[in-house]
Amino acid sequence: MTKAYRYTILGAVIMTATCLLSCSNESPFISEGDGVLKMNTEVRSDINIVTRGTIAGYEDKYLEDNLVVYIENSKGVIRKYLGYDQIPEAISLPVGTYVVEGWTGDSVSASFDKKFFRGYHKDVKVDAGSNEMSLKLDIANVVVQVDPQSLQQGISDLKVTFYHSRDKLEFGENEIKEEKRGYFMMPNDDTNLSFTIEGKNALGEPFTKTGEIENVERAHLYNMKLTSEPVVNTTGGGLIKLVIEDIPVIEEKFEILPGPYFKATYGQDALDLERQISSTSDPKDFKDVKIRALAYENMEELKIKFDSKILTQIQELENVSETNLMEPNKPNSWNNDNIQLMIEDKENEKSSISGNADIKVVEAWITIKAEFFNKLQANDSEYVIEFQARDKRGYVGLATLKIANSESALADPILSEEAPNENKSPMAILSNSAELNLTLLDDKVQDFGVLYRESGSEGDYNKVSALGNQNTLSTRATGKQYTVKLTGLKENTTYEYKVYADNFIETGSRTFTTESHFEIPNSSMEIWDSYSAKTLLGNKTVIYPGNTGHDNTFWDSGNEGAATANMTLTDKSTTMIGKGTYSACLQSKSALGMIAAGNIFIGQYVETDGTNGVLSLGREYNGSHPSNVKVMANYRPGSSVKIMSGNESYVPDGFAKGKDHGQIYVALTTGPIEIRTNPQKRHLFNQEEEEVVAYGEVTFEGVDFGPDGELAELKIPLFYKENAKTKKATHLIVVCSASKYGDFFSGSPGSTFYLDDFELEYGDIQWQ
Secondary structure, eight states: OEEEEEEEOOOOOBSEEEOOOOSOSOOTTOOOSSSEEEEEEEEEESOSSOOTTOBTTBOTTHHHHTOEEEEEETTEEEEEEESGGGSOSSEEOOSEEEEEEEEEEOOOSEESSOOEEEEEEEEEEEOSSEEEEEEEEEEOSEEEEEOGGGGGSSOEEEEEEEEOSSOEEEEOHHHHHTTOEEEEOOOTTOOOEEEEEEEEOTTSOEEEEEEEETTOOTTEEEEEEEEEEEOOOTTOSEEEEEEEEEEEOOOEEEEEOOOOEEEEEETTEEOOTEEEEEOOSSSOOOBOEEEEEEEESOOOEEEEEEOHHHHTTOGGGTTTTTEETTSTTGGGGOOOTTEEEEEEEEOSOOOSSTTOOSOOEEEEEEEEOHHHHHTSOOOSSOEEEEEEEEOTTOOEEEEEEEEEOSGGGOOOSEEEOOOOOTTTSTTTBOSSEEEEEEEEOOTTOSOEEEEEEETTOOSOOEEEESSSOTTBOOOOTTSSEEEEEEESOOTTOEEEEEEEETTEEOSSOEEEEOOOOOOOTTTTOOOOEEEEEEETTEEEEEEESOSSOGGGOSEEOTHHHHGGGTOOOEEEESSSOSSSSOEEEEEOEEETTEEEOOEEEEEEEEEEETTEEEEEEOEEOOOOOOSEEEEEEEEEOOSSOBOOTTOGGGSOTTGGGSOOEEEEEEEEESSOEEEEOOTTTOBOOOTTSTTEEEEEEEEEESOOBSSTTOOEEEEEEOEEOGGGGTOOOOEEEEEEESSGGGGGTOBOTTOEEEEEEEEEEOOSOEEO
16 A cells, blocks of 8 residues: 655755765665666574564674675676675676675574574576565574473483584573574584483483484474383383474574665756755756655654755744654645655555565655755855654664855865775785776866876876776766776885866875785795605605795795605706706606606695695785796606506596696685695695686696706786685795696606796786
């Protein structure tokens, strides 16, 4: 049913409106734009009766504030939001198919009150135009409970303990009486939940019973009931019978609904709520302004407040300033035709959230006629009208309408934004370039952009226009915000910048600092040392590139694993060198019927698992964004390729008939990556893993590299993944192998790789 109330209050024309959003930036009410996704979030729990907006055990907004949402496609994660308020009301996405995943709550091993909710939706299609979806977050816990009737079965001192490999929960008589529920997050390798029942039977004799609930599922309640049945035996007493009920617990839903939200139109056009409306002509030519307030469930308060400059001119408003328009009959005292109010109370109508037909939406339209603004006297400063809406939950939405009717009252035509945050936008400020954001507020501006120079210098500013310049990137969805790219910058240098628009120049300035280049430790392979390692053949001396102690070395090799066979695969060499005295020489050798690949890598050899190695790839570095890795190299592949039996499927067809393959690969990651070659525990490097933000490789497929007896320059480009725009790399990985398939103990004895003078180079970024 729809109830409509119409009130006349006062009237006017407007030039500029600014809307401050409510405590939530999200709203399902916006429908403009192409290729956008609007998302509603439901958190569903095991609570039989739930008040919309709350879940037992959680304070208001806790679940909203701790909500994490990922949106990804085949290229990886392209959107990440932390907190419900940070999810854009309309998410701009290229047309395509996506996976949307979210979670909230507390992921703890075991708790009586902490719960974890998770949702996963794949094949979410985004077409051109507006798209809607509901992200349902189901409880992800295994839930347990002991039925209170168990205390009436002649059992005393009852205690039930549920547990898995990481934690436990104890249900004493108090917890059982209070019908407490326990919430478990199951470890990946645990499928069963164990329990121990302790107590005394009717004869006062202690007993203990243990068991397992097999193949437990999340979002299921396992209700334990203890009953006693008479039984004849030599000791008397009774037999304890155990019944465990498996009950799906998803019964009710918890909906995260946004607070009140304001929108506006100016004449027939949508009003950008980031700018003024203005008219400086004589006579004035303002248009009608409609302010639209929307709220879920209810709107307990809707206030309008006029500034003192308006009140001195329009006496009728003096008694109604900051009036709550939702009070019964209050607006009827406003009989001026220049401002009108209409409120629609939509009950049991399908809302704009897909699949929800029972959500009431309250809409209020405040129309201010052009005549109202036209008759305001010209003023050197802007006029302001403020709006405030509040719903029953206490959520507040604000909007401010700004009106300029003189040249001096006009706002700046352009605004600069803070320099991008390196953790939120790590690709924005690089060592030799920077992408800066600005907002254009005046469509009549002919030229606008950024002025910049080194901070503290007295020199002239460099000027980069945002129009007709190859440095201009794309406009954002609003059409008013731009990203301007500055190039040719110096590394590790602070710059100051300001925006300009025609003859206007921003008064103050902001700063940003470019990234520092990273110098790879021991890049010239000049430093070598050794350590003693325990092997199957006793303690062995192992050579490694470095001298900071093996636990702290930046570079390492597989020499410790080869020491089991009394071999050294990687060592310093003077045969072919670059700038210094030594280079690294990697040689593949045959041992125990297998090929051991000569290798060197950034990271650490952790241990030997039988005849297999365990490595930790990657060392911390400064998070910068190199374009490629340069190295001096010479490679000669061996022939007579050997493939270890059972590993034929891991190497390409024809490999055994040709020459060996040498390889170097480089990666930037968000943490170290563990490598295991043991077939039962195998985990090898995969460039598609989530931790990888950039990757590059070169493979010599049975061919030589470099002239005989000389090193040659080799460059390996890095290609950045889409997730590099939101993830800052913390680790650098470089892996070099004389036999690419050495992880599978396959290759050729005699393959030799000389390497020297590693260097990160910085230039234009390439995308995967």
